[in-house]
Amino acid sequence: MxxxxxxxxxxxxxxxxxxxxxxxxxxxxxxxxxxxxxxxxxxxxxxxxxxxxxxxxxxxxxxxxxxxxxxxxxxxxLPRSKHVSLDEQMVPFSGKCGFRQFVPSKPNPSGLKNFILAAPDGLVLDFMFYTGAGTVSIEDQKEYGLGGAIVKVLTESIPQDKTHCVYTDRFFTSVKSVDMLLQRNIYQTGTVMKNRVGSVSQKLKTDKELKRGEWEEWVREDEKMCIVKWKDNRSVLLLSSCVGSEPPTTCKRWSKEEKRKVVIPQPLIVKYYNEKMGGVDLCDRFMSYYxxxxxxxxxxxxxxxxxxxxxxxxxxxxxxxxxxxxxxxxxxxxxxxxxxxxxxxxxxxxxxxxYINIRKRGRPPSASTNPVDEDDDSEDDMDKQGTVKVRRVQSQPIPELTVSWYLYAYIASVERQCDTEEGDIVKHVERKRDTSNVLEGNTLLSPQLEVEFHNPQATGPPIPDKDDWIPLTSYFKIPEIATHNSWGRRIQKKTGAEGPENGMEWDAESTQAIL
Incomplete structure (x- = not known):
């Protein structure tokens, strides 16, 4: 796995x-x-x-x-941040699934809906999937709605010490959800729908009565909750139990009339919401990269x-x-x-x-199932019970080769072919790199190479000196390991430590192919 x-x-x-x-x-x-x-x-x-x-x-x-x-x-x-956000995330999937959802506003509209509690920097702290009916309890859904019931479940892991605030969008925010979190000593701030705030929505100014950068604020009688309506390009309604509009701040927005960015007033609740709400979206962006x-x-x-x-x-x-x-x-x-x-x-x-194979204690395996050195004297290796003591031979590691070999062959013409003896068309091997890694016995091991040759003919030019030879690798790529016999005969090369000319042994036979 x-x-x-x-x-x-x-x-x-x-x-x-x-x-x-x-x-x-x-x-x-x-x-x-x-x-x-x-x-x-x-x-x-x-x-x-x-x-x-x-x-x-x-x-x-x-x-x-x-x-x-x-x-x-x-x-x-994971450690809980003072400010956390709650939003939905889509797991991209378009196959058959009983609880697959379609949300057109999401970058991946089709998939599995996942509600996530995240920190402002994108750290996921808790999650739960929407699986249709039965995702939350029926009592909570009737009391707070689906969004409020999800807020109740995901905030169970938040410390109830009056120092944490949950930021939500309009789907999860309501007066009932804010009161429910206040009973847990947890604050909530978020955008809210107009039909979820009760009769106070009728006291708010209309969009035409507000100019850009203006807002209106109402506080509940117990002073535990406030609602702020602020107009930018459009009006937005925010509900909070921990922050209001004071002290006011500013922000830059594009002005169509002046054709530039201008500074407009902004309530403090909007600034906090914009800074702390994007944790789930930031996590989605990180995951979408790779x-x-x-x-x-x-x-x-x-x-x-x-x-x-x-x-x-x-x-x-x-x-x-x-x-x-x-x-x-x-x-x-x-x-x-x-x-x-x-x-x-x-x-x-x-x-x-x-899972390590531990050797069991007791009598060693029989001699028939273990290799025994042929040079061992059976009489000397017999113990009192008549069993053969097996000699353990550890294979020595083979050092890696740092030698690169290149075959050189002469090509006189595509139409005219050489008149040589069998196997003489490839007759020189040149050492190009260091030969420090040489095995014992002055024998250098090298992989088998597979090469194609011209079939010698009756007439042709003589073989020139090796200085005029053309590298064979410039015509076609020589595979490192010969795997297909249909390409020609395999050639095994051996050489001594003094140079490629000493101890040269070739097992080459004439084959007909085209370079």
């Missing part, structure tokens, strides 16, 4: 248009292709399960419930990819918080792309050490 998650992360960063391109010869990505084959990748995606399908299950999210519970517990354990867009008809697979990206974004935000606390300047911090690349490589190179 770690390897599969790492491959998805790397694919999201690289962003190839087709999945098979990561394994194709021209566009291959070695870190992905060496981790697993293409067929293995699709097989794991096809058989991805988090629970056993057999038996009885509860809830529409039962297929991914263990995975979601694990992620949710980690999010709840999202893995591999198509799938299974919503659990899409859910898995989405939350892997969400976890990485959360970790990156926490990393930036740590850098800010440690005094590390922004230029020396890892970008989101570099951070995801490091995480993807770490997941791909992950090795599970939890």
């Amino acid at each position: 770690m390897h599969l998650a790492g491959v998805h992360v790397m694919m999201g960063v690289l962003g190839y248009p087709q999945t098979k391109m990561y394994w194709q010869r021209d566009t291959e990505v070695p870190i992905i292709s060496k981790c697993m084959s293409r067929d293995r990748f699709f097989e794991l995606r096809n058989f991805m399960h988090f629970v056993d399908n057999q038996g009885e299950h509860e809830g529409p999210l039962w297929k991914v419930k263990p995975f979601l519970d694990c992620v949710k517990q980690k999010c709840i354990s 999202r893995c867009y591999i198509r799938t008809n299974k919503w659990p697979v899409r859910m898995f990819n989405h939350f892997v990206d969400l976890i990485i974004v959360n970790c990156w935000i926490m990393y930036h918080r740590w850098c800010a606390g440690s005094g590390i300047i922004r230029q020396k911090r890892l970008s989101l792309m570099d951070y995801k690349m490091h995480v993807g490589k770490a997941l791909i190179n992950f090795k599970d050490i939890g």
Whole structure:
């Protein structure tokens, strides 16, 4: 599972248009292709399960419930900010799913709706999915509506110490939801619909009576809640239990009459709302940069990819918080792309050490199942019980080669071919790089190469000196390892430590092909 998650992360960063391109010869990505084959990748995606399908299950999210519970517990354990925002997020998905939603105003209109509680910098603190009827309790939905009931559930993890404020949009804000949070010693600020504030909406000025930059404020009798109507290009209605319009601030807006930006008055509640409300949208923007867009008809697979990206974004935000606390300047911090690349490589190179084969105590295995050195004296190696002591031989590692060989061949003409003896057309091997890594016995190992030759004819020009020879690699690419016998005979080359001419051995036979 770690390897599969790492491959998805790397694919999201690289962003190839087709999945098979990561394994194709021209566009291959070695870190992905060496981790697993293409067929293995699709097989794991096809058989991805988090629970056993057999038996009885509860809830529409039962297929991914263990995975979601694990992620949710980690999010709840994160430190709570003084200001948090609550908004909805869409998990892109267009396949068959019983609780798939369509929200035209979202960048990904079709998908699974997820309600998120986030910090102003985009850190996800809690979430819950909308699955239709039964998402929230019937009593809460009747009392506060769907938006207020969701606010009640997601704010359960916020400390009730009169120092935290929740920012919501018009779908979640109402007078009842503000009163409910006040009983928990939590404040709420957000835009609100006109039909949710009661009779005070009739006392507010109309849009025609307000000019740009003007506002009107009303406070409830107990002074625990206020409503502010402010007009910019359009009028907006805000409800809060912790902040009002004082002290006033200013903002810059574009003026069509003056053709430039002008400074207009702004109430304090609007400034706070604009600064603290965009946490969920910021998280969506971070996730959209390097999202893995591999198509799938299974919503659990899409859910898995989405939350892997969400976890990485959360970790990156926490990393930036740590850098800010440690005094590390922004230029020396890892970008989101570099951070995801490091995480993807770490997941791909992950090795599970939890399953280690521990050797059992007792009598060693019989001699028939273990290799024994042929030179051993059986009489000397017999113990009292008559069993053979097996000699353990550890293979020595083979050093890597740092030698590059180039074959040179002479080509007189495409039409006229050489008159030579069999195998003389390739007769020189030149050493181009350092030969420091030489194996024992002064024998340099090299991979088998596969080369095509002209078939010698009866007449042709003589073979010139080696200084006039043309590199064979300039005509076609020589594969490092011979894999297809149909391309010609395999040639094995050996050389001594003194130079390529000493100890040269060729196993070459005449084959007919065209360079």
